[in-house]
Amino acid sequence: MSRSRFLKIFILLLILGSALILLFLLRPTDKGKKVNVIKDNTVIETLDLNEPLQKDYTFGSDVNTVVIKDGTVEVLSANCHNQICVNSEPISEVGETIACLPHGFLLEVVE
Ligand SMILES: [Zn+2]
Numbered sequence: 001m002s003r004s005r006f007l008k009i010f011i012l013l014l015i016l017g018s019a020l021i022l023l024f025l026l027r028p029t030d031k032g033k034k035v036n037v038i039k040d041n042t043v044i045e046t047l048d049l050n051e052p053l054q055k056d057y058t059f060g061s062d063v064n065t066v067v068i069k070d071g072t073v074e075v076l077s078a079n080c081h082n083q084i085c086v087n088s089e090p091i092s093e094v095g096e097t098i099a100c101l102p103h104g105f106l107l108e109v110v111e
Helices: 003-026
Strands: 034-039 042-048 053-059 062-069 072-078 097-100 105-110
Touching: 034 053, 042 053, 042 062, 062 105, 072 097, 072 105
Parallel strands: none
Antiparallel strands: 034 042, 034 105, 053 062, 062 072, 097 105
């Protein structure tokens, strides 16, 4: 391979690489603005992630306490048997979910 050809390929790769890095840096943030509260596959309420809130969702004897703060949402407490929802980290990005399978209860961050 000639030296100039090698140089051309090298420069091309450099430009491609920079473009990819730029794309990565400039990618739109996918922080969600709202959270869907879903019970048995039905959206029962859509909450604003920018409005701090604490709310109990009670269905029969099933209780999930949801907290919104600092643009994130989490399940503060629940009386389900496995406590997976309570132990889930707060979520804030579009598409993230917290599920309470025993209660058929789901939080999903949306745009
Ligand atoms: Zn649960």
